[in-house]
Amino acid sequence: xxxxxxxxxxxxxxxxxxxxxxxxxxxxxxxxxxxxxxxxxxxxxxxxxxxxxxxxxxxxxxxxxxxxxxxxxxxxxxxxxxxxxxxxxxxxxxxxxxxxxxxxxxxxxxxxxxxxxxxxxxxxxxxxxxxxxxxxxxxxxxxxxxxxxxxxxxxxxxxxxxxxxxxxxxxxxxxxxxxxxxxxxxxxxxxxxxxxxxxxxxxxxxxxxxxxxxxxxxxxxxxxxxxxxxxxxxxxxxxxxxxxxxxxxxxxxxxxxxxxxxxxxxxxxxxxxxxxxxxxxxxxxxxxxxxxxxxxxxxxxxxxxxxxxxxxxxxxxxxxxxxxxxxxxxxxxxxxxxxxxxxxxxxx
Numbered sequence: 273x274x275x276x277x278x279x280x281x282x283x284x285x286x287x288x289x290x291x292x293x294x295x296x297x298x299x300x301x302x303x304x305x306x307x308x309x310x311x312x313x314x315x316x317x318x319x320x321x322x323x324x325x326x327x328x329x330x331x332x333x334x335x336x337x338x339x340x341x342x343x344x345x346x347x348x349x350x351x352x353x354x355x356x357x358x359x360x361x362x363x364x365x366x367x368x369x370x371x372x373x374x375x376x377x378x379x380x381x382x383x384x385x386x387x388x389x390x391x392x393x394x395x396x397x398x399x400x401x402x403x404x405x406x407x408x409x410x411x412x413x414x415x416x417x418x419x420x421x422x423x424x425x426x427x428x429x430x431x432x433x434x435x436x437x438x439x440x441x442x443x444x445x446x447x448x449x450x451x452x453x454x455x456x457x458x459x460x461x462x463x464x465x466x467x468x469x470x471x472x473x474x475x476x477x478x479x480x481x482x483x484x485x486x487x488x489x490x491x492x493x494x495x496x497x498x499x500x501x502x503x504x505x506x507x508x509x510x511x512x513x514x515x516x517x518x519x520x521x522x523x524x525x526x527x528x529x530x531x532x533x534x535x536x537x538x539x540x541x542x543x544x545x546x547x548x549x550x551x552x553x554x555x556x557x558x559x560x561x562x563x564x565x566x567x568x569x570x571x572x573x574x575x576x577x578x579x580x581x582x583x584x585x586x587x588x589x590x591x592x593x594x595x596x597x598x599x600x601x602x603x604x605x606x607x608x609x610x611x612x613x614x615x616x617x618x619x620x
Contacts, residue, residue: 273345274306275338277316279331282561282589288396293321298559298589301334301358303366307345313375313614314366315564317531318358323558324507324532325356333359354509354534358558361535365567375566375612382573388603389573391584392417392449397424403433414601417447417474417580423455427464434471443472447580454481454503458491465497475525478502489521500525502556505542506532514545526551527582531558536571543575556582562595563614569597569604 281297288295301316316334320326327333333356340349353360368377381387393410395403395418403420410418418437422430434448450473456464461479468476475498480487482503492499501523508514518526526546528539539555546553555572557565569583583604586597596610 273342274304275341275345276304277331277334277338278302278304280561282559283591284588285590286396287398288559288588295559300561300564301330301362302563303334303338303359303362305341305345305366305370307370310370312366312368312370312372313563314362314364314369315531315560315567316358316362317558317560317564319532319558322503322506322532323358325358330359337363350535357509357534357538358531360538361531361533364535364537365564368567375563376570377567378570378574380570380573383570383606383608385606385608387573388600388605389569389583390417390580391415391599391602391604392419392447392580392582393602394418394582394584395420397421399425400429400433404436407433407437410602411441411446413599416445416602417449419449419451419582421453422450423452427467431467431471434468434473438471443474447474448472449474449477451477451502452479454478456480458484458487461487461491462495465491465495465499469495469497473497475500477527478504482506485517485520488523492521492523498524500527502527502529509534511541511545514542518545518549518551522549523551525579526553528553528555529558530555530568530571531560531564540575552579553577554579554581557585559585559588561589562586562593562597566595566597566606569606 279299279301281299283297284295303314305312318326337349350360350363369375376383393415395406456479458480477500508517526542528542530536530539533539543553554577557568565583565586572581584599586592594611594613596607598605598607
């Protein structure tokens, strides 16, 4: 087997604002495998400052993995990557791609072009005019679910934006989700959730920073506003720790980002543990390129989840790869006759 990796920097069309700061670029790493004339690619969707494996020796670990794969290509190297979730996810994707046809890892009615998947329209933080223009654009494009980043420009302004939307669109017409990325303190969070609940917001992702287990459990117990865990799942590697987290906090929902959680199989563990406890879930990208986004979308379709996913991020970049993915009236679609335009498969 030939195994190597490459780094690629994706450039945002517009600065992507969150409560953690503004993103202008996003690095991804790609694992390439070649064996008996077959080729496979997998994306390691690391996000700086957030991924559990954002470490100085990240590239050294990729080099070590590729050397191990060339020495023993069929060994279970995934088990050595427990604490390297984005690399583990990239390896799983590359191995699936190696035995696929034209990057179809999970054949289905979705990849055959018969079915589409409902997604949310993502509204990034910015000044009021910018946020309102995004909202108008998404609604005009046919989105029935919007997710708005909050926690950076001031709660009163953000609430006013949401109030303005609700004046025009009832919950029956438009589902609204918000994502705080841990912006609020435990003391203020309950009051914030109460105000959001009055606006019939579907859910809030990560109202307080991850790691405040007792405070998050208190919010989940005492707020009428449904809470979804996102960053809270990052870095939880052992099954018993997953169980304990869900049992201690008892959230209404969890958000699954395979690049953050160690790939598809590890994400399916979270789904099974959540469903055993009556906890809902949906899948979201970690701002991967179209290669990773396609793989996640294909996998997500076969899960038969009923909630709109966060898989509409392919259009965020100026230099994304051409792919069969398309956004159609608030859904993600796969065009079987679409083209891929990516890296040359060349180690040099």
